[in-house]
Amino acid sequence: MILCANFKANKTRQETRAYMAVVESFVAVNEIEDTVIVFPPFTALEHTPRNVLIGVQNAYPVSNGAFTGEIALEQLEEFDIKTILIGHSERRHVLGETQEQIAEKFRFFSEQGFAIVYCVGEPLTIREQGNEALMCYIDDQFVGIDLSYPDLIVAYEPVWAIGTGLTPSNKEIEAVHTALRLKTTAPLLYGGSVKVDNAGEIMALSNVDGVLVGSASLSANDFCEMIAQAAELKQ
């Protein structure tokens, strides 16, 4: 399983340090073999060896240059960052990133050999139109994306489920993941209101290879509990 914690614009550097201490110790003591990835804000990046992976929530697709307010490859290399989240719904719908910009990020960071957690997902109006419309919408989010990239992880995150407490039914999650499985052999994560109460059952669904967790990952204890649930699934 792959478990990702997406902090978004939450947690200071100090809070992230305290959080990492809890999660790293949990992973070590319990000899966790699942992949754990934490995406803290840029200000909390540190040059410390970790037993969990650290990724970034975004970056600009250049080595360096005149891009005010952006972070580029050179700054990520300083922290040995080789993992990035691309196409998250908040970047698409709140920050206004276009598919063209997203595909450019994908191209640049895949050429740099980054592990890419690539997010797709439909708004509620599309979900209401049924499965065909939904998969068409997701197909458009794959334009310019190499689905055979070896370090690709795909995260299915319905926009209406993110941060709302709403989730699709297990059957609905399985239906989308089964359709995604026909398009790529990449691991498939589900994201959108995953919490301790539903993580185990979601990870047990067919074609679900892990979870991408926002709000509920902000508690180190809750995130560790989800890691424990993943470990239990293997037994």
Ligand code: PGA
């Ligand atoms: P959520 O966010 O768990 O708070 O719904 C998930 C995400 O945005 O990745």
